[in-house]
Amino acid sequence: xxxxxxxxxxxxxxxxxxxxxxxxxxxxxxxxxxxxxxxxxxxxxxxxxxxxxxxxxxxxxxxxxxxxxxxxxxxxxxxxxxxxxxxxxxxxxxxxxxxxxxxxxxxxxxxxxxxxxxxxxxxxxxxxxxxxxxxxxxxxxxxxxxxxxxxxxxxxxxxxxxxxxxxxxxxxxxxxxxxxxxxxxxxxxxxxxxxxxxxxxxxxxxxxxxxxxxxxxxxxxxxxxxxxxxxxxxxxxxxxxxxxxxxxxxxxxxxxxxxxxxxxxxxxxxxxxxxxxxxxxxxxxxxxxxxxxxxxxxxxxxxxxxxxxxxxxxxxxxxxxxxxxxxxxxxxxxxxxxxxxxxxxxxxxxxxxxxxxxxxxxxxxxxxxxxxxxxxxxxxxxxxxxxxxxxxxxxxxxxxxxxxxxxxxxxxxxxxxxxxxxxxxxxxxxxxxxxxxxxxxxxxxxxxxxxxxxxxxxxxxxxxxxxxxxxxxxxxxxxxxxxxxxxxxxxxxxxxxxxxxxxxxxxxxxxxxxxxxxxxxxxxxxxxxxxx
Amino acid sequence: xxxxxxxxxxxxxxxxxxxxxxxxxxxxxxxxxxxxxxxxxxxxxxxxxxxxxxxxxxxxxxxxxxxxxxxxxxxxxxxxxxxxxxxxxxxxxxxxxxxxxxxxxxxxxxxxxxxxxxxxxxxxxxxxxxxxxxxxxxxxxxxxxxxxxxxxxxxxxxxxxxxxxxxxxxxxxxxxxxxxxxxxxxxxxxxxxxxxxxxxxxxxxxxxxxxxxxxxxxxxxxxxxxxxxxxxxxxxxxxxxxxxxxxxxxxxxxxxxxxxxxxxxxxxxxxxxxxxxxxxxxxxxxxxxxxxxxxxxxxxxxxxxxxxxxxxxxxxxxxxxxxxxxxxxxxxxxxxxxxxxxxxxxxxxxxxxxxxxxxxxxxxxxxxxxxxxxxxxxxxxxxxxxxxx
Numbered sequence: 001x002x003x004x005x006x007x008x009x010x011x012x013x014x015x016x017x018x019x020x021x022x023x024x025x026x027x028x029x030x031x032x033x034x035x036x037x038x039x040x041x042x043x044x045x046x047x048x049x050x051x052x053x054x055x056x057x058x059x060x061x062x063x064x065x066x067x068x069x070x071x072x073x074x075x076x077x078x079x080x081x082x083x084x085x086x087x088x089x090x091x092x093x094x095x096x097x098x099x100x101x102x103x104x105x106x107x108x109x110x111x112x113x114x115x116x117x118x119x120x121x122x123x124x125x126x127x128x129x130x131x132x133x134x135x136x137x138x139x140x141x142x143x144x145x146x147x148x149x150x151x152x153x154x155x156x157x158x159x160x161x162x163x164x165x166x167x168x169x170x171x172x173x174x175x176x177x178x179x180x181x182x183x184x185x186x187x188x189x190x191x192x193x194x195x196x197x198x199x200x201x202x203x204x205x206x207x208x209x210x211x212x213x214x215x216x217x218x219x220x221x222x223x224x225x226x227x228x229x230x231x232x233x234x235x236x237x238x239x240x241x242x243x244x245x246x247x248x249x250x251x252x253x254x255x256x257x258x259x260x261x262x263x264x265x266x267x268x269x270x271x272x273x274x275x276x277x278x279x280x281x282x283x284x285x286x287x288x289x290x291x292x293x294x295x296x297x298x299x300x301x302x303x304x305x306x307x308x309x310x311x312x313x314x315x316x317x318x319x320x321x322x323x324x325x326x327x328x329x330x331x332x333x334x335x336x337x338x339x340x341x342x343x344x345x346x347x348x349x350x351x352x353x354x355x356x357x358x359x360x361x362x363x364x365x366x367x368x369x370x371x372x373x374x375x376x377x378x379x380x381x382x383x384x385x386x387x388x389x390x391x392x393x394x395x396x397x398x399x400x401x402x403x404x405x406x407x408x409x410x411x412x413x414x415x416x417x418x419x420x421x422x423x424x425x426x427x428x429x430x431x432x433x434x435x436x437x438x439x440x441x442x443x444x445x446x447x448x449x450x451x452x453x454x455x456x457x458x459x460x461x462x463x464x465x466x467x468x469x470x471x472x473x474x475x476x477x478x479x480x481x482x483x484x485x486x487x488x489x490x491x492x493x494x495x496x497x498x499x500x501x502x503x504x505x506x507x508x509x510x511x512x513x514x515x516x517x518x519x520x521x522x523x524x525x526x527x528x529x530x531x532x
Numbered sequence: 533x534x535x536x537x538x539x540x541x542x543x544x545x546x547x548x549x550x551x552x553x554x555x556x557x558x559x560x561x562x563x564x565x566x567x568x569x570x571x572x573x574x575x576x577x578x579x580x581x582x583x584x585x586x587x588x589x590x591x592x593x594x595x596x597x598x599x600x601x602x603x604x605x606x607x608x609x610x611x612x613x614x615x616x617x618x619x620x621x622x623x624x625x626x627x628x629x630x631x632x633x634x635x636x637x638x639x640x641x642x643x644x645x646x647x648x649x650x651x652x653x654x655x656x657x658x659x660x661x662x663x664x665x666x667x668x669x670x671x672x673x674x675x676x677x678x679x680x681x682x683x684x685x686x687x688x689x690x691x692x693x694x695x696x697x698x699x700x701x702x703x704x705x706x707x708x709x710x711x712x713x714x715x716x717x718x719x720x721x722x723x724x725x726x727x728x729x730x731x732x733x734x735x736x737x738x739x740x741x742x743x744x745x746x747x748x749x750x751x752x753x754x755x756x757x758x759x760x761x762x763x764x765x766x767x768x769x770x771x772x773x774x775x776x777x778x779x780x781x782x783x784x785x786x787x788x789x790x791x792x793x794x795x796x797x798x799x800x801x802x803x804x805x806x807x808x809x810x811x812x813x814x815x816x817x818x819x820x821x822x823x824x825x826x827x828x829x830x831x832x833x834x835x836x837x838x839x840x841x842x843x844x845x846x847x848x849x850x851x852x853x854x855x856x857x858x859x860x861x862x863x864x865x866x867x868x869x870x871x872x873x874x875x876x877x878x879x880x881x882x883x884x885x886x887x888x889x890x891x892x893x894x895x896x897x898x899x900x901x902x903x904x905x906x907x908x909x910x911x912x913x914x915x916x917x918x919x920x921x
Binding site: 186363364365368434435444447448449450451452454455 | 571803812814815816818846847850851852853854904906908
């Protein structure tokens with residue numbers, strides 16, 4: 001049931017790559033769309049077979065691939081990975097649909113997109129650490145090529161920077177996985193939590209630290225974020241959609257699956273510092289976004305900020321916060337993809353993303369009014385306005401984290417407010433006022449500028465409209481995602497909490513179980529915990 | 533970051549004060565005489581004529597049949613209360629009469645010319661008092677309202693009088709513009725100069741027509757603007773209309789207080805420059821932009837020739853109303869041009885230094901008023917008709 005999620009994109013990529021050289025780009029695009037539609041359909045079939053009441057991995061497939069080094073071909077899906085699979089399938093399809101006028105090496109381009117999609121599927125489905133690493137690395141080269149070949153003027157710089165950062169990320173992750181084998185003396189790379197009975201706390205913290213930095217680069221978290229704005233700025237719109245919507249989620253997924261999942265005790269020790277890190281990341285990302293004048297850089301810095309919410313939620317590791325983290329991954333995927341699509345439309349029509357130049361794009365006849373409406377909806381969702389996806393995810397993150405880390409949560413709430421600040425700046429500068437794409441100089445002359453922008457065809461906004469509807473749908477009916485993920489995230493929180501209570505009860509004998517108000521059950525979490 | 537293509541933005545050239553003065557004194561038209569400009573002007577005035585016909589009918593209906601009606605719910609239906617008419621109205625299959633009211637309020641508020649002087653005269657106050665007395669006999673609500681707010685009903689009557697006067701003015705202008713279109717079809721109009729001359733002649737012909745207005749209360753007719761007031765078409769309505777709507781206008785509703793607080797609006801009403809000749813066509817169809825209503829109406833009655841021309845430019849129908857607004861502005865410059873040409877104190881060919889000085893003063897005065905207007909549309913920089921394919 002799960003192997004086809006690898007076969008479909010990889011075989012599709014191979015077919016496109018080895019298609020006749022004279023195949024027109026439109027036909028290649030259509031082929032890629034068909035493959036990705038099939039992939040999305042298969043994901044929906046997996047969803048239909050998925051039992052949301054079960055907490056562990058489902059629909060598992062496994063065989064021992066290279067047993068000498070502990071590499072098993074083991075696939076499985078749970079409430080954490082299934083929504084991300086769906087997001088990956090949907091956003092890759094969107095990125096191919098919004099690819100237009102690709103004349104340079106179209107076969108390679110579409111094959112690389114499909115390869116990335118397959119690799120991301122593999123990473124989300126992997127039930128073995130080495131298998132995850134293989135897929136994690138597999139998406140690196142295609143993305144590097146996509147930026148360095150089809151990117152903007154500074155693409156070489158951005159692609160190299162991306163490659164260096166992500167390669168370091170991969171090395172750290174691989175180092176941590178191999179270190180685990182070294183320290184435990186076994187080549188067991190399964191997803192079993194590593195407790196103090198198997199590994200000393202110091203070694204756990206060392207490995208966890210390597211994983212945190214590795215995934216922190218990928219997410220990205222401050223101060224490992226500097227590759228992202230450059231990569232986004234130089235990447236084409238479809239690649240930005242994929243990068244923000246899907247590939248960053250590999251980092252957050254790794255954070256939850258491997259950092260929290262493998263080292264729950266070490267995680268509990270570091271949690272207060274991680275919450276602090278999250279707050280710094282959120283505030284830095286938001287403040288940096290305010291300072292940007294390039295729309296794309298602003299949206300990418302907003303990603304840096306919004307990824308911080310997931311670290312906060314993971315640090316809190318309560319059932320509600322982890323569910324919020326899942327919601328945030330999905331909603332950020334949809335919202336950031338929507339925003340990058342819209343920025344791409346603005347750039348295509350005006351030739352610029354400079355907020356010092358763009359004005360009045362909401363002009364009903366000569367501007368980009370529908371694009372502007374979708375942009376307003378997107379920034380409202382990103383700022384967490386009720387009724388849209390951003391609200392429910394941020395609400396769950398904050399509600400789930402507030403009791404454990406009140407100061408960090410409040411700081412992140414300030415970051416949420418700052419989201420409204422920078423996105424309203426964006427909307428106000430680029431979309432309100434009189435239409436112009438020049439700097440404001442002389443008001444008399446400015447009022448006489450005659451602007452001729454090409455219109456936006458309905459088909460150009462179709463992917464963005466679909467994403468906007470998804471953002472609204474998730475905001476109005478979050479129960480669907482909640483049902484898929486709640487059992488898994490609650491189990492993850494319980495696993496972390498149970499271990500943590502054992503560890504803490506040894507450190508602090510006065511610790512007592514308390515009543516968990518959110519789940520209505522007795523949670524063995526200790527009372528002596530708090531911020532820092 | 534790519535360089536913004538030059539053609540994506542351009543600012544039209546604005547003629548200098550001296551150039552405007554020279555052009556007026558030379559008897560040249562303000563608008564460049566080109567075949568494209570001719571089509572734009574004639575066809576936009578043809579659609580304007582159709583719309584003015586509807587505005588005029590409705591304004592006079594409002595002033596006569598909805599006089600002092602405290603709840604004029606059906607004032608835009610011209611007395612036709614059939615379900616079909618109401619349904620079309622609710623579906624917005626209708627003329628935007630709100631624009632006509634907007635122009636009326638601009639005239640009322642700026643209050644220049646003979647009409648306004650009469651509305652502030654004791655004779656008008658006496659007529660009002662008599663009309664209100666008759667009206668209150670059968671209207672208990674107004675009878676209650678009037679003692680509480682004694683200035684309210686006279687103000688409503690002033691508004692009704694302005695409404696009716698504007699209706700009469702537009703009646704004449706509607707016929708004039710439709711005749712112009714017909715003359716162009718017949719080949720009697722071959723250039724912008726002929727358009728200006730046609731309009732100027734039409735205005736002069738209608739100049740002495742009397743402006744009167746009477747209302748019927750309980751079967752008895754009462755003069756609001758009696759013939760004895762001596763109000764005439766050109767000086768008492770047309771000139772104040774041009775002053776209020778073409779030149780001064782009003783800052784848009786909803787922005788006036790903010791702009792006033794920012795000291796962006798002159799405290800001197802006579803210095804206002806928000807009229808049709810100063811309007812920016814680009815925001816047309818934006819919320820709260822009054823020309824949007826007119827362009828929506830005109831767009832429904834656009835001659836096919838101009839429509840086809842618009843289809844070949846820019847976004848075709850997509851930005852048709854912006855293009856129509858730009859064409860309409862050119863037409864309004866022609867109307868203004870006609871008014872200026874018809875009001876020179878002496879013939880332009882006069883060799884008398886005193887006459888020449890008077891004409892120069894007249895031309896300079898108008899050039900000053902037009903200097904900051906949208907003269908960039910006149911095409912003097914040779915790029916007025918340039919559009920992206």
